[in-house]
């Protein structure tokens with residue numbers, strides 16, 4: 001598979017579990033698989049979202065697909081107690097090739113990492129039964145806004161997103177979901193914005209989310225440092241700036257992801 005900005009070290013696999021827990025209240029309120037039996041999850045990673053889906057929808061079985069064997073191994077471990085409701089496949093989602101069809105599909109934080117991700121939606125289409133429900137949640141990194149203005153964070157964020165693009169990923173893929181789904185033949189497409197707009201009026205959430213954001217940003221550091229895309233000093237400056245925001249009396253910390261719902 002192509003290079004992956006977050007890498008597959010154990011700390012990153014753990015971060016995905018924490019992320020699913022922290023952002024769950026923002027992601028799941030709309031997700032609806034009622035009436036579905038067989039869900040396909042593409043880019044299932046270590047099973048962090050899979051676990052949430054299995055507990056929210058006790059009737060469903062999930063087929064997990066990820067391109068990275070280490071993620072699938074970890075997911076099998078993490079999800080042992082749900083074994084009878086799961087199957088796993090190591091596949092590149094652009095060449096998805098499964099024997100059965102599904103009445104639902106779930107994708108979260110994955111299309112951003114896949115070059116030519118339109119191919120994933122086309123392959124997905126072929127693997128769905130008529131009327132199947134699809135839920136996709138993806139990044140829209142250009143929506144990030146913060147105050148006070150801080151050079152270390154701005155610089156790191158630009159480099160992070162440009163590094164992502166250099167790997168042929170798309171840090172704004174969420175913004176494009178409507179067009180992508182439509183071009184892949186999906187119908188009844190609805191788009192929703194989710195995310196956070198925080199300031200000191202809710203200092204607890206500000207602290208929690210800025211701490212999470214620091215971890216998210218740092219998860220790209222090893223790959224960028226390895227190829228000399230960024231220096232250790234730039235990583236330190238980003239971390240210091242995020243801590244400054246958390247304690248600034250005029251702090252603003254705002255980000256929107258995009259969630260799409262469609263049928264085939």
Ligand SMILES: C[S@@+](CC[C@H](N)C(=O)[O-])C[C@H]1O[C@@H](n2cnc3c(N)ncnc32)[C@H](O)[C@@H]1O
Pocket residue numbers: 001004006016017020042043044045046047048049065066067068071091092093094107108109110113114
């Ligand atoms: C940021 S993780 C998200 C994992 C999970 N959806 C979650 O929210 O915890 C992205 C996942 O996409 C997988 N991935 C990257 N490229 C892929 C591809 N071409 N086909 C299938 N999975 C891919 C990675 O291995 C990784 O596990």
